[in-house]
Amino acid sequence: MGLFDFFKGDNKSKKELTWEEKNTYKGDTPDCPNCGNPLTKRYVFSGMYCEDCQYGLEDDGDYESNESLSVYDAALIWQSNGKDEDYTFGYSEEELEDALN
Numbered sequence: 001m002g003l004f005d006f007f008k009g010d011n012k013s014k015k016e017l018t019w020e021e022k023n024t025y026k027g028d029t030p031d032c033p034n035c036g037n038p039l040t041k042r043y044v045f046s047g048m049y050c051e052d053c054q055y056g057l058e059d060d061g062d063y064e065s066n067e068s069l070s071v072y073d074a075a076l077i078w079q080s081n082g083k084d085e086d087y088t089f090g091y092s093e094e095e096l097e098d099a100l101n
């Protein structure tokens, strides 16, 4: 974690990881079957996709929509944070509960 401590600065507690830090995927990814570039996996629960040829993003064809969480992903994060209301990502608790069931 030394490298991350370096970038965090002094204004944050060392123990309190942000959501971003806890969930950012840091492992390796396989190469894209289309163009051979390494695939991108943004978060530990995210699917992999290729930034060059959009492999893995075909389902909606809209790169921007990758920024928004599905209710299912949001529910998993919400649950892993003790169902904290700060992690509802705009969904209602009923929607999140339904996605977990």
Ligand SMILES: [Zn+2]
Pocket: 032, 033, 034, 035, 036, 037, 050, 051, 052, 053, 054, 055
């Ligand atoms: Zn590709």
